[in-house]
Amino acid sequence: APAEPALILATTTSTQDSGLLDVLVPMFEQETGYKVQTIAVGTGAALKMGEEGNADVLLVHAPSSEKALMDAGFGKDRFLVMHNDFVIVGPAADPAGIKGMAVLEAYKAIAAAGAPFVTRGDDSGTHKAELALWKKAELDPTTFSPDFYISTGQGMGASLLIANEKGAYIFTDRATYLANRDNLRLVILVEGDKALLNVYHVITVNPEKWPKVNYDGAIAFARFLTDPETQKVIGQFGVDQFGQPLFTPDADKTDADLGL
Amino acid sequence: MTFDRELLQITLLSLQISGLATGISLLIGMPLGTLLALGKFPGRSILLSLVNTGMGLPPVVVGLFVAMMLWRSGPLGGLNLIYTPAAIVIAQVVIALPVVTGLTAAALQSLNPRLRLQLLGLGASQFQVVLALWREARLPLLAALMAGFGSVISEVGASMMVGGNIRYQTRVLTTAIVLETGKGNFDLAIGLGLLLLTITFLVNWALTWIQQRGARR
Amino acid sequence: MTFDRELLQITLLSLQISGLATGISLLIGMPLGTLLALGKFPGRSILLSLVNTGMGLPPVVVGLFVAMMLWRSGPLGGLNLIYTPAAIVIAQVVIALPVVTGLTAAALQSLNPRLRLQLLGLGASQFQVVLALWREARLPLLAALMAGFGSVISEVGASMMVGGNIRYQTRVLTTAIVLETGKGNFDLAIGLGLLLLTITFLVNWALTWIQQRGARR
Amino acid sequence: MSALLEVRDLVVRGGEGDILRINSLDVRPGEVLAVIGPNGAGKSTLLLAMACLIQPAEGQILFHGQRLEKRNSLAYRRRLGLVLQEPLLQDISVADNVAAGLRFRGLPRAEVESRVQVWTERLGIAHLRKRSVRGLSGGEAQRVSLARAFALDPELLLLDEPFSALDAPTRSRLLDDLQSLLSETGLTTVFITHDLNEALLLGDRVAVLLEGQLRQVGPPEQVFAMPADADVAAFVGVETVIPGVVSESRDGQIIVEAKGLHLEAVGDLQPGRAVFFCLRPEDVTLWKRETGQKSSARNRLSGRIRRLIPQGPLVRVEVDCGFPLMALITHASAQELGLDKGQEVVAAFKASAVHLIPR
Amino acid sequence: MSALLEVRDLVVRGGEGDILRINSLDVRPGEVLAVIGPNGAGKSTLLLAMACLIQPAEGQILFHGQRLEKRNSLAYRRRLGLVLQEPLLQDISVADNVAAGLRFRGLPRAEVESRVQVWTERLGIAHLRKRSVRGLSGGEAQRVSLARAFALDPELLLLDEPFSALDAPTRSRLLDDLQSLLSETGLTTVFITHDLNEALLLGDRVAVLLEGQLRQVGPPEQVFAMPADADVAAFVGVETVIPGVVSESRDGQIIVEAKGLHLEAVGDLQPGRAVFFCLRPEDVTLWKRETGQKSSARNRLSGRIRRLIPQGPLVRVEVDCGFPLMALITHASAQELGLDKGQEVVAAFKASAVHLIPR
């Protein structure tokens, strides 16, 4: 067993809620003897924990914020792990008529129709991805009426429920949507666009900044995630339950391959 | 809205919701607690246990339960209350009610039981007796009030669940704190926490002042 | 571990943590509340307000604050307590302490103040007086105990924050409920909630039984 | 139905056994019924039952011939003035305490205030009106409790040892006051006391309660001079109670043999009848041994003084005449006779002063 | 230092003014000091101060010459037996209440049990030992409170109206008991009472407290026969108190002019001196108007009977002789004389029975 077995993994609620970590973490522990403490928090909080050395390794999905963290020198290594994709879901009645549209067209149609749209508003990876698309569509959501642009400040699952109740459109990751599908009457309206990739990276916290961090464990975990065996497991995860995989393994690709 | 105005709006909403919830809990809980303390009926003891259990109702469970009632798919979906301040008030009443009821019962049970006989002997109706006993137990009843208010103003699980933490509509101080914590804005979160505590302190300071003016020393 | 064994482990951990936190809160809060009720010193009234404010400490704020202390970057990071059951106990003590202290003070203040003089006159030391007064106020003190236990067993914000909801290590009933809610497993969440309530009920039923055996009726 | 309040077949249970068991007790309009009895006899319990404040296990209470039930109990309680044994005051000002019952009845403000004024003055607590009841002395608290009941101008007063904490002058002044108030207004009163003097002074009739049972009810003279049984006798203070047997009886003249002595008494019991021979200490005269003086007293017993117990202006003297005989005489007489412990004296008492209780 | 307990320059404040202000009061070893005074005089407050249970604003209490302070107060309190006016029992069983003080002292279990047994029996509450204190009658509660203090075998007993709720037979039995206990053990006692008889009976000395101030301390005879001032006189029951002026004085013989009458008294006050003329009702003899009989009484006043107030075996008679004069006579005399309201009588009293208080 390693000299310092305790390893703190800060990740986002969406990875935990999908159940993927419940599969991967025990594998890693068995292989290496590390004890992983998985802390599921908001993306912002996870990055902050890395920045302050309160976590050893991060598994997050907010590429632009991740880059800022790396540039500031708080992160040491950063590897691409996997991706899934974002979709726009909404009521089956589809009042703005966006079904099958490209994502930017769909945004414009929703704004034009003034149909209710739920946003997480919590600076999470998903929220940031959604905002980036508004920007690309040359719309400024801060100018929208709060009755139409509903900011929940909550996690994906809760926000989906609110959208469901309000009959609103919402930008979500596919995994969480699938996990909650039984409780929802929302259907997928926009999907498959290249702009809708949700990319996860693993980042080790820089021991030069924070001598107390367990770098050996962190790098071991990063290697484990990008190991071909593990990648195969990731590729199979969710098939049993949803009939389709929830994530696509990406360790053999580069950011550029995914358009980042 | 500017940040300051939004903060003010959130703060006022928190006070309104928790104040209203506490008020309703008092309105129901004090008579109920009185009945449990003074009444004689079968099942009284079980009821008291249930009420005391209620003091430990987890807000998330309450939130989930109330939400399931109020969702469109739920039995009360037709009322369209989910994700409104009213929904938060309902959930908070469920949380504060057992606290107020249980502490009211404990407060009245520690009065001299013969005082009640003396009051009846002075010609008090049952209602007048209750009022007089409340007056007599005003010290522990104020503690019950403060515990009830404290339990709702600080509660987050239920507010989140049934209110939805929707900006400008149902975002209250505690849910804002959770949001900022999730964003990693720990300083802002702590700042909001201090604001919340200051408000609670001011409310309690006023109540404690009333309470201690009437303390037996 | 099978699901049943995991559930058992989570339940036992919840009870251990909340029991310990309640115990520590009683150990500190009862003497403190007694001092506030019976002592005469400057600032007593302000202290009482502070304690009563503490009844409304939002668990999330407590959790955040304790986490900031215990994180590696915090002043107590060297203790390596973050994300351990001990950390949850610490946070829960912060939450339950004001409840126990405030309700203890209220309970003792509603005793006849001359009883204390009579006890002293019987040759009781200050310590013996306090024990006798606690015995006398056992009814409202049990209510304080139940309110304290209820506030921690049901609390989730702080447990989540400082415990991390780590499977097999710091996952307790309330954090498991939040997790299942997040996963959309509402039925399981409600089931866990009912389990939690059943446990709280059994604890309170035992306490209420003791309490009512001693009720003045 | 001439009785104002009737107690019928009342049984109150508590703990292991019966606290109270009363077949029949009437309170007549306008009378003062004094209830006496030792501690724990059930006097306070009786009062609570009369006030309709405890649920008896059996039996009923009638007021003006109407059975008291839940339905009419409030109306009944509003015609009562009740003073419990312990002055249970509310934790508010003295004036508010005195006003409490009046406010319960919804009386107009001015009326409440004037009655509070009158009664706090009458009970000497006017200067305390604005004070909180905390810190009141025992007597002050009792006065508040009395003022609170009197202010109600009730039809029936129920008083449980109302003067026990009052100082002597106030007590006698209040007793006088109460006496004139009662005779003026014809207010019906049930009055519990452990002070036999108070019972004698105020009571039109006296009820003796022993161990939860009514042993005797009657005019005070009768109860005090002719106790119905030995227990009542012992309680009301006929302090010499000796068992004996009637040995002769002729023309209302009786000789009782007791402790080897032949004692004369008045009555018509048959010889052979076992009796208690009862004597009140104030009916016993003491003479110096050497005095040859004659007197009309039929019984003359020699004895030796065992104890002298001063009691106000009087001295209680215990004489050993084969049995302990108590005599109550004035200080002046004691001095004149030069009485002292161990001294031989003659105790004399008239046959008519003896009370025989069959046993 | 011969005093066991000394009170020096004591001032206790409360509310607006001083509750108690005592320059000096000593309790001598082995004595019984009876404290009397009207309601609200400060008796209970004095007792609390003596027990070191309230912090006086000024002054100090010394025990065996040692000043009582926080440091030694526990040791002192463990030598006390304290009975407060209200029996404040703990909400536990009767036996546990009686045992409380013994347990505080850490006495061995067997010792505690035997003392509880002894004292519950002595106070007639042995049958209640296992009962909770709830539902105890007033007198039962007071007995528990007494047993609790007596069981401690204290060096100093502080009793605040300890017998107020007891029934007459128990009270007199306990008084007798206490008297013999005290004389056996030489236990020092401070005893508050509102019953002047109790003060007379038990007190070696009597202290009179009025409005927070000590007005007189002395042997009971002295206090009752020669009150230091008019207030004390009124309180201790010298019921006739009339203002007058000394008109003549020769060889210890004094004539006082009061209400137009010339009354004889004994003393050496100068003519012209204003006095209160005080007379105890038991020193007044009543005669039928027509009786020509001579007597040794120097003062003879004619008057008309205004009231007859029965008081136990005695009757208090109020005679209007230009001022109200009280006489206390036996029932027998009243009957013999056929006294009745409105009747003319002669009231006689000896010059030596008059007590003059300069004003």
Ligand SMILES: Nc1ncnc2c1ncn2[C@@H]1O[C@H](COP(=O)(O)OP(=O)(O)OP(=O)(O)O)[C@@H](O)[C@H]1O
């Ligand atoms: N709940 C109860 N359980 C058992 N015994 C009780 C209960 N309530 C009252 N008693 C008993 O009933 C008896 C009568 O009580 P009550 O108060 O009527 O006496 P009392 O005649 O007023 O005596 P006192 O002169 O001492 O006031 C007492 O012996 C008391 O202990």
Ligand SMILES: Nc1ncnc2c1ncn2[C@@H]1O[C@H](COP(=O)(O)OP(=O)(O)OP(=O)(O)O)[C@@H](O)[C@H]1O
């Ligand atoms: N905290 C207080 N504030 C104001 N006055 C007080 C306070 N405490 C006591 N007093 C007053 O002090 C006086 C003395 O009270 P204390 O109890 O000593 O009287 P007491 O002589 O024992 O009378 P009683 O015969 O009625 O028992 C009373 O008039 C009482 O009202």
Ligand SMILES: [Mg+2]
């Ligand atoms: Mg009684």
Ligand SMILES: [Mg+2]
């Ligand atoms: Mg007193």
